[in-house]
Structure formats: C-alpha cells, structure tokens
Amino acid sequence: MDWYLDILKNKYAMFGGRARRKEYWYFVLFNLLASIILGVVDGITGTYSEDAGLGLLGGIYALAVFIPSIAVAMRRLHDTGRSGWWLLLALIPILGFLVLLVFMLLDSEPGDNQYGPNPKVAQGLPV
Template sequence: MEWYLKVLKNYFGFSGRARRKEYWMFVLISTVISIVLSLVDLGIGTFDEETGSGLLSTIYGLAVLIPTIAVSFRRLHDTNHSAWWLLIVLIPFLGALFLLIVFCFDSKEDNQYGPNPKAIPDDNAEIEA
C-alpha cells in the first residue's frame, strides 16, 4: 500500500524514475480498487450496461488517470526509454504487449533520467527486511 500512496503523493511527477515494484504495486492496487468499485456500482445500481462502467469506478478512473500516466513515464525512464514510447500503445494489441514487456525490464545503472532508484535507500527497506 505504501507504493500506491507514494505514486499518489507524486501526482504530477513526470520526471525521474520508477522501480518495477513501484509501478506494479500501483497497478495491482489500482486494479483491485477498480474491481471493487465496479462491484459496488453494480450493487447500488449505478452501473450502466450500455457503457460498461459505473459512476464510482468512472470517478476513480478519472482521479488516477494522471498518476497512472506519470508512473508510466517514470517507469519508461527507468528502462532508459523516452516517455514518448508510451504512444506505442496506440498500436492495437502489439503496442500494449510491447509496453508490458518493457515495463518488466530491470534497470541496473544510472541514466539520463536520474540515478538508479534501487541504489537510493528508501523508507520501505525496514518493512521488506
């Protein structure tokens, strides 16, 4: 949960780098929240079958849109790619598959976007140990 909150605190942070753990924990927790909100929408009757979305899940999706894009930019920076590579997702299926593979890459050295985030001690080191 700390990684999720870390991304939300860095709401407009498009520069720098994001570790794999930061990106994937944000995606995981955000997906779980979206599913729960969709179920709540279904239960309270705010789910629209025609559009396939509900009021609460739509509001949440709009609220985390910018942090999702920002952490994706930082994840691409960590793999030594320009944030412009995010536009490859516009290619149906293959673009998303390519980004999935790139987001799984590990980074080992400093690059033009900043120092390796794994080399920087973080506050969560005590929790993981």
C-alpha cells in the same frame, strides 16, 4: 499499499525521474483491486451503465488516477532508459500493449541514466 499512496500523495503528476518495477507494479495491482471493488459496488448500487461499460464510482476513480497512472508509467520507462513517448505504443492494438508490457517487466538500467539516478541505489538495494 505504501507504494500506491506515495504515488497518489507525493508523485501525483511527477513525470520526471525513475520508478522501480516494484513501484509500478504495486500501483497497477492496487488500481486493479480498487477498480474491481468499485465495479462491484457500482453493480450493487445500480450506478453501473452497460452502455458506457463503467459505473459512476469507477468512472470517478478512473479520472482521479488517470494522470498518476501516466506519470508512473513514464517514470518506469525512464528507468529502462526509454522516453515517456513510448507510451504512445498503447495506441497500437495488441502489439503496442505487448511491447509496453515487456518494457515494464525489464529490469532497471544500471547506474545513472539521463533521467536520474537508479532508484535501487538510492534506496540502498543491490543492483
């Protein structure tokens, strides 16, 4: 939970630097859980729109985490030594998603790279 809150509070629109796999995947996990919970609440309260495929609370939440989601994904790509522009692969159906998934699963580039120091080293973890 700390990883998620840290991104929302301190790194809301921080596009530079690097993000460990743990930071990225905890953020994705909590986003998924929050979306499911809000979807259920939208369904119970009747604020879910079948035409839009989204409820009122879910839509507000999606807008609130849109920028932090892009920022943490860019930092994750930076950690693997790639530019944030690689996120545009998501526009390619299926294949783009799969390539990005592989990139997000890769380990950190050891040592410093052009985007900053390795976050594992900064936290005193073995590389």
